[in-house]
Amino acid sequence: MALIEVKNLKYSYDQKKPAVDDVSFEIEKGLYYTIIGHNGSGKSTIAKLIAGLLEKESGEIIIDGMPLNRENLYKIRSKIGIVFQNPDNQFIGSTVQDDIAFSLENHCVPQEEMDDIINTFAEKVGMTKYLHSEPTHLSGGQKQRVAIAGVLAMNPQILIFDEATSMLDPQGKAEIKKVIMDLHENSGLTILSITHDIDEVVTSDKVMVLYEGKIAMFDTPEEIFKDEKTLVKLRLDVPYCLKFANELKKYGVDPGHEITTEGLVEKLWQSSLKK
């Protein structure tokens, strides 16, 4: 059984055009999904609907066997953690420690258990040294890591990143991508990451491509990037190595379908040796 089942989901912000338009899909447990699409394609809206932050207009969302409705809302929310784009908008505590504790306090976790939980998750995101630091002394990447720790402390099954790296500088982006990869490999969490970062897409298990509120493609990165023409039409980019492979074809060399630069270079080297 899929962990998340979405059937004929619809949502509109205004009368004009639905932001999410009759969308159906399934999310399997333990996989790492990336969600891509142009600005306004419905990516964040879908994430917010799944997390119960927006109420659907019609359709069905079933999470871990439970339909998402008013009755189940809090049970379902406890299964889902979400990290947003702007690091400054989600830091509540006066120190890193307080910030991670905030959600624990809200869930009435006893004081004596808190320290352990805070330490465990601060360590997971590499913020142990900063437990007493104030947010003004942290970089964007560090604030986002604290946000992730706070969410992990709630012990969710599903983790949603809503462009969590897009406002960060290159160091911050790299830090957060590393944390996401690490969680994917070691935690068994189901991860949904909304992103514009093609390199991140390549590392995910499955990619959902949205266009004007509908799912345009939903497949492994290998398959998605086979259809370059469609991607360009959907206002998206393709990995650079595929562009280079196209150039090579013009000169009579077909390196096949490699979606990473490493893979492409290796393939080219092999075929230059073989002959």
Add this chain to the structure above:
Amino acid sequence: MAIKFEKVSHVYSDGTPYRYVALADVDLELTEGKMTAIIGQTGSGKSTLVQHLNALLLPTSGKLTVLDKVIEVGKEQKGLKALRGQVGLVFQFPEYQLFEETVLKDVAFGPKNFGLKEEEANEKARQAMTMVGLGKEYEERSPLEMSGGQKRRTAIAGILAMDPKVLVLDEPTAGLDPAGTKSMMELFRKLNKEYGKTVLIVTHDMEQVFAYCDEVVVVENGKIRVHTTVEDFFRDSTECRKMGVLPPDLIVLKEMLRDKGFKVPEGSVTMKELAKTIAGQVKKHG
């Protein structure tokens, strides 16, 4: 010389325990008509640097020449308002600063504020809207009803309506999708090449620097560490790696091919040229 920093320093909160030297004895000359990237890590001083260009910040020591205005510490500052009309500064997420009821009113706000009559200001606004690719049909729209990319264009048009000679943009493509990023960069190229604006872009994205800019300025610890041509800067990935940023894809690919054992051309090369030489080497061994 359009812009010249001579031993310019900027110290925040001098004389307090929070004293912070953001710029330290900066010497820098920027040529008119170029498209220049200002890069550097967070906290390096880039924002402080660009805010000097239209006198939002004044040097705490040193001499700064922008267009024909000389700003020197200790001398009376006149004509700063005129300078602010000549150097347009576009902050990050400028769309947050839209406030008027219609796009035309918002874009015309700047020139009106600088004393133009309503009709003249509207004329300037219409020209600026054309420059950024917003047609007549947008004039009476509410800025709030537009997409993210259109809002940003509106905000940039608001700066262009003042007819600046120099346009300074602080991370102008942050948060845009790949297609939006590309069309925004094409817009700046057009403003530079067709309208002759001197363009300065603060960015972290080396692809943009590589594809669109003429020169690169690297700010580090409040100093200018590098000022060179884009071609020279991306000769290899050394400079990017020093700064901890991803080099452009083409440079990464070129170096990976070289490290594997392929012969790759020294110096700058286009993707086409690289494909041609690599295809030649793959086939030759056949």
